[in-house]
Amino acid sequence: MKIQFQLNGRPVQAEIQPDTILLDLVRKLGCRSVKRGCETSNCGLCTVWMDEKPVLSCSVLAARAEGRRITTLEGLEKEAGEAGRYLAEEGGEQCGFCSPGFLMNVLAMDRELHSPDEEAIKEYLAGNLCRCSGYMSQLRAVKKYLNRRKEG
Numbered sequence: 001m002k003i004q005f006q007l008n009g010r011p012v013q014a015e016i017q018p019d020t021i022l023l024d025l026v027r028k029l030g031c032r033s034v035k036r037g038c039e040t041s042n043c044g045l046c047t048v049w050m051d052e053k054p055v056l057s058c059s060v061l062a063a064r065a066e067g068r069r070i071t072t073l074e075g076l077e078k079e080a081g082e083a084g085r086y087l088a089e090e091g092g093e094q095c096g097f098c099s100p101g102f103l104m105n106v107l108a109m110d111r112e113l114h115s116p117d118e119e120a121i122k123e124y125l126a127g128n129l130c131r132c133s134g135y136m137s138q139l140r141a142v143k144k145y146l147n148r149r150k151e152g
Helices: 022-028 073-089 099-112 118-124 136-146
Strands: 002-007 010-015 047-050 053-056 069-071
Touching (some): 022 047, 047 099, 053 099, 073 099, 073 136, 099 118, 099 136, 118 136
Parallel strands (some): 002 069
Antiparallel strands (some): 002 010, 047 069
16 A cells, blocks of 8 residues: 655655554654664654654554654754753763653653643653663753743
8 A cells, every 4th residue: 555644844655564553664764763662552762743743653553644744853853952962961861772752752742731840741751661761860851951941
């Protein structure tokens, strides 16, 4: 089956099998930031945006991308770089394996929530697993990133 969609702002056509998952398709199309982790929709490593909303690409059939806008970290380099600096300054990046999916959710949260408190931040990011950081450094970084406009 043939589908058409936008990937990071560019029109794309792809030939897929009916059971192809979005994770496999975007990686095949060169988006290596999207990672395979748990394959059970529990770790957040495969997070992409579908029409500006975060989805777990390991649990979305590629056919659902038809006519949609799919965004990966490759399409958000400037924003991701800024948020990533906050993460690095707080020591929250550790090995970095979880960072792309984590950053996709942080950037979505920045667009969606206005002045979230700590509990709202934790709830929004609950599906992102990190085996290295212990989360406190990530939480500090996210708070600083979300408050950056107030400080400047």
